[in-house]
Amino acid sequence: MLERYGHGGDMLTAERLYGLPRGAFADFSSNMNPWGPPAGAREAMMAAWEEIAAYPDPAARKLRTALSARHGVPVESIWVGNGAAELIDLVMRSMRPETVTLLAPGFAEYETAVRRAGGVPEFVPLTAERDFLPEPASLIGSAKRTGAVLIGNPNNPTGRLLRNDVIDELIHTARRIVFDEAFLDFAPDERQRTVIRHASSHSNVFVIRSLTKFYSIPGLRLGYVVAHPEAIGRIRELAVPWSVNAIAMAVGAAALQDEPFAAHTLAWLPPERAWLSGSLSRLGLKVFPSDANFLLFQFPPDGAWRVKQAQSALGAAGVLIRDASLFRGLDDTYCRVAVKRREDNERLVEALRNWMEAGGGQDGRGA
Numbered sequence: 001m002l003e004r005y006g007h008g009g010d011m012l013t014a015e016r017l018y019g020l021p022r023g024a025f026a027d028f029s030s031n032m033n034p035w036g037p038p039a040g041a042r043e044a045m046m047a048a049w050e051e052i053a054a055y056p057d058p059a060a061r062k063l064r065t066a067l068s069a070r071h072g073v074p075v076e077s078i079w080v081g082n083g084a085a086e087l088i089d090l091v092m093r094s095m096r097p098e099t100v101t102l103l104a105p106g107f108a109e110y111e112t113a114v115r116r117a118g119g120v121p122e123f124v125p126l127t128a129e130r131d132f133l134p135e136p137a138s139l140i141g142s143a144k145r146t147g148a149v150l151i152g153n154p155n156n157p158t159g160r161l162l163r164n165d166v167i168d169e170l171i172h173t174a175r176r177i178v179f180d181e182a183f184l185d186f187a188p189d190e191r192q193r194t195v196i197r198h199a200s201s202h203s204n205v206f207v208i209r210s211l212t213k214f215y216s217i218p219g220l221r222l223g224y225v226v227a228h229p230e231a232i233g234r235i236r237e238l239a240v241p242w243s244v245n246a247i248a249m250a251v252g253a254a255a256l257q258d259e260p261f262a263a264h265t266l267a268w269l270p271p272e273r274a275w276l277s278g279s280l281s282r283l284g285l286k287v288f289p290s291d292a293n294f295l296l297f298q299f300p301p302d303g304a305w306r307v308k309q310a311q312s313a314l315g316a317a318g319v320l321i322r323d324a325s326l327f328r329g330l331d332d333t334y335c336r337v338a339v340k341r342r343e344d345n346e347r348l349v350e351a352l353r354n355w356m357e358a359g360g361g362q363d364g365r366g367a
C-alpha cells in the first residue's frame, strides 16, 4: 500500500514497493502543480544560502509583510507555519473545541488534529448523488451544534468549492470556522472567493493557506494562517520557535511575486483538467466535477475493477495513483489523481486502459 504513512506522494515507499527508481514514476498520488517550482525559487534558495548560518527571523517579518500586501490585511493577522499541516494542528490546539464539524470525505489531518486537541469530530457526509457538495441544511445544522467547523475549500479529495451563500451562512452561524484554502490558488477567481478579509476582522473566522501545492514546494514546507490579531496571538503562544526556516521564507516570498507563473498555471489548468476528465470518462469511469488540480473518479461498482488492484498494477508500471477508499466515507471503487502535464496524463490514461482491458486483477498484467 502506497499510503503507508497516511498520505500520497511517498516516493521512498513507491521505490521499495515497485522496485523502480524515483525518476521512473509519474506521481498522481499527491497534487502538486506540474509547472513548479517557479524558476525564481532556485535563485532565492541559493541567495538564502548565506542565511543558514544564523537563526531565521523568529517573527517572519519579510514574508508576513509580503503576505499582508498581497491580501490587504494587517501583518498582525498573519502567522506562518511549516506547511498548512502544522497550522491545522496549531489552530485546533489554540481553540480546543469539544466538538468539530468535518466533511466526510475530507483531508485526514483534520480528524487527527481535532482528536489531538482533545475534541471529537462530527462528520457531515458528502454523497456521490450530490456530486460531493455538502447539503447546506446538514452542514449548517451541524455548525450550530459544534464548537468549531474545519472545512477544505476546495475540499480534498473531492475538489469541490463551497457555494458563496453557504460560506456566508457558516461565517454567521458557526462559533468558530476554519477554512483550509490550501488549494484555492488553483481557482481562477481566488481573489473573490477567499475569506481572508473576513478572517482578519471577524474573531470567529480562520483561513489556512499553503504554498506547497501551487508552487510545488512540499519538500520545503510553507503555509500561513490569517485570523483576528488576538487569535493569532494565541496561535503564536503555542508555536515552536523558528519552525519556518530561512530558505522556505526566501523561496516563499519570491514565489508569491511570480505573476507569470501563476498566470500560466491558471491558463493551463481548466482545459487540461477537462481533457483528463473526458479521457477518464471515456474509459467508463465516473469522474466527479472538480474546481481543483485533482480529480476524484469511480470504477463502475458492478465491474471487476477495484482501486487497490489498480494502484499496484499501475505502480508496477511507474504510475502512482491515490487509493481514495482510505478517505472516510468512500469505498474501494474510488480513486483520486492529480492533473499533470499532458504527456503524463496520457501515460495515466493509457496505463488505466491497459489494466482495465486486461480485466483488472492483482498482478499488474496489462499495465
Ligand SMILES: Cc1ncc(COP(=O)(O)O)c(C=O)c1O
Pocket (backbone or CB within 6 Å): 082, 083, 084, 085, 086, 107, 152, 155, 156, 180, 182, 183, 209, 210, 211, 212, 213, 218, 221, 222, 223
Ligand atoms: C486539503 C489539504 N490541506 C492541507 C494540506 C497540507 O499542506 P502542506 O503541505 O502545506 O502542509 C494538504 C496536503 O495534502 C491538503 O490536502
